[in-house]
Amino acid sequence: MIITAAMVKALREITGAGIMSCKTALQVTNGNIEVAIQELKKLGEITATKLVEKKTKEGVLVIEVNDNEKKGFMVEVNCQTDFVARNEAFIKFAQKIARRGLKEETTNVADTLALTIHTDISKTIESARKELAARMGENIQVRRVALLFADGVIGHYVHRNRIGVLVALHSDKTSLAKDIAIHIAAFNPQVISSNDVSKKVVSKEKEILTAQAKRDGKPERVINRIVEGRLNKFLKEMSLEGQAFLKDSKISVGDLLQSEKSTVTDFIRFEVGA
The missing domain is CATH 3.30.479.20 (Elongation factor Ts, dimerisation domain)
Structure with missing residues (x-):
């Protein structure tokens, strides 16, 4: 089997072993990367101690x-x-x-x-x-x-093994819980309600928006109104309840939950490496 530069590079990225060692290991194992890793271990090219130092992304x-x-x-x-x-x-x-x-x-x-x-x-x-x-x-x-x-039901969703969501719903509607979990995976809200955004974050964003409005040359008399409008948009985008629902952008997640007589009490979203 012909050992390509790409195969050597891939094995080197995994193990951190030298180029010639990787090439030799691949030749001995007929291009099988998993077996080549074991071969490098036998040769002392990689150890468990060395592996701990390598980044996991x-x-x-x-x-x-x-x-x-x-x-x-x-x-x-x-x-x-x-x-x-x-x-x-x-x-x-x-x-x-x-x-x-x-x-x-x-x-x-x-x-x-x-x-x-x-x-x-x-x-x-x-x-x-x-x-x-x-x-x-x-x-x-x-x-x-x-x-x-959850006192009602847990909604859950994993997207391609890289994004995972758990959501606690105060309701027994499993399909709704699933839909909310998928929405959270896609839109990554930071809080449930806009009221949950910290005062520090709100204050900082208001400061940024005010500076932007002044830089754009907006008249002083309308700056407050512009900032309030943009701040409200920011808070909606930050919060689960304020976001437009994934399956129907005409309604917010908050409106959906209210119509379904349901409440999200908590959620957790993980993304690999994030």
Whole structure:
């Protein structure tokens, strides 16, 4: 098999090993990158210690929700390359974390890593992480977790394993909860209501808008009105309830929730690497 420069580059990005070492490993393994990683490990070109120093910019988000849809758990697991992020073993590892985190209701990474990977064996998630990192030849990290409860129903959505949303709805309307989760994934609101935006943020934005209006040469007598209008638009765009609904831009999410006699009590949105 012909070993291309692109193959060598890809292996080097994953392992950090030298160009000739990567080329030799690929030649020995007939171009199989996974096996080439193991070959480099045998040669001492990469170690678990070296991997820890490498940045993790890729990864997956996984969500698990219990049977009555009143509890949801989300985890972000990072790696270095898209190649590993798409690997079945890597994805299954993240799924195991989500299942265990949901069952044990952990709320931080440290407690989650301390859990056993299965209920019937002693190996911890942290031990499994280290083993997987060594096997894959990459720095693999559990970046963050989230646990959310709802007195009504949990809405959840994962977009291409890279954006994940949990939303707590004070209602039993599962389809509505799903729609709201998809909307949050797409539009990334920062708060539920415009009233939830901090006074500091509002004050800073008002200062910026005032400076912009003056720079544009607006008359002093209309600047306040212009700033108030632009500030209201800013607050609507920041808040879930103020945003135009993804499926029907003629109504806001707040209007939709009111018509459905439902309330969003909390939501969490993760994006890989963000």
